[in-house]
Amino acid sequence: MLKMSAAMSLADIDNDIFLQRINASITRVRFALQSYDNFKQFVRIELDSAVKEIEENSNKLNFDLTEDQLTLILLANIKNKDMGIEAYHENNQRGHCDITIKLKDYIWHGEAKKHTSSYSYLFKGYAQLTERYSTGTVNSASGGLIIYTRNRKCNEMMTNWKAHLDKSAPRIHACKSITITPCQKNPLVFYSQHVHTVTQLNYEVIHYPVNLYHEPVDPDL
Structure with a gap:
């Protein structure tokens, strides 16, 4: 809470609020750096915020945009170099x-795919993520399929x-099995876990839809 003095101006108050936000961002990054599990929590919150931003503007974002274009919009809401948060599109990673x-x-x-009707196309993205791009190491033990x-x-x-x-999924993984669990925060989201083919460590994937449906009953809306 701000401690205000009689001599403080509105500009001073605004500056204090701005600095508090910067300090809060630094605290969040420090939390994320403590462990990979903390980092994973951090990514989830950033992802939630980025998806929310896109969905709330679905009246202005055309589904005819390419996967690359939609993904660049998503990442623009996550990337923050000043805080050490790098968010790349098509970075070389195997x-x-x-x-x-x-x-x-x-x-x-993460792999991002547009879904119209084919679930095999989504599965291609999942297979690329889990069996091509991911290393499955302790510092890279999770990812996501953005739909x-x-x-x-x-x-x-x-x-x-x-x-x-x-x-x-069981037919492409060396472990021949997969575990699926619901997300407690969002019923549209779920997680899958399997033993990574290369490292034999657990690997987690979040399956996250980004819904751009917008057809209001009133055509003027």
């Missing part, structure tokens, strides 16, 4: 990975994708 988020030694990879969609029945779409993944 290939050209759609999304790479780095904070010092910690890395999070751009304009499906009016997003929950049904994610349920179908979950079933497709559960059936198809």
Whole structure:
């Protein structure tokens, strides 16, 4: 809480609030640097905020934008070089990975796909993420599949994708199995875990829809 004195001006108060925000950002980064699990929490919160920004502007963002264009918009809401947060598109990581988020030694990879009807196309992105781009090391133990969609029945779409993944993923992983768990924060999101083929360490993937559906009943809206 701000401690105000009679001599403080509104400009002084605004400056104090600005500095408090900077200090809060530094505190968040310090938290993320303490462990990979903390970094993973940090990425999730940043991802939530970036997705929210896109979905709230779905009336201005055309689904005809390419995957690359949508991903660049997503990353623009995450990247903060001044705080040491790097967010790359198609950075070379055992290939050209759609999304790479780095904070010092910690890395999070993501693949982004537009979904219209084919779940096999989504699975291609999942396979690229888990079996090509990810190293599966202790400092790179998680990633995400970002699904751009304009499906009016997003929950049904994610349920179908979950079933497709559960059936198809075991055949590409050396461990021959996968575990799927719901997200407690967002019922449209879920997690999958498997033993990474290269490191034999647990690897987690968040499956996150970004819904660009916008067809208001009133055509003038």
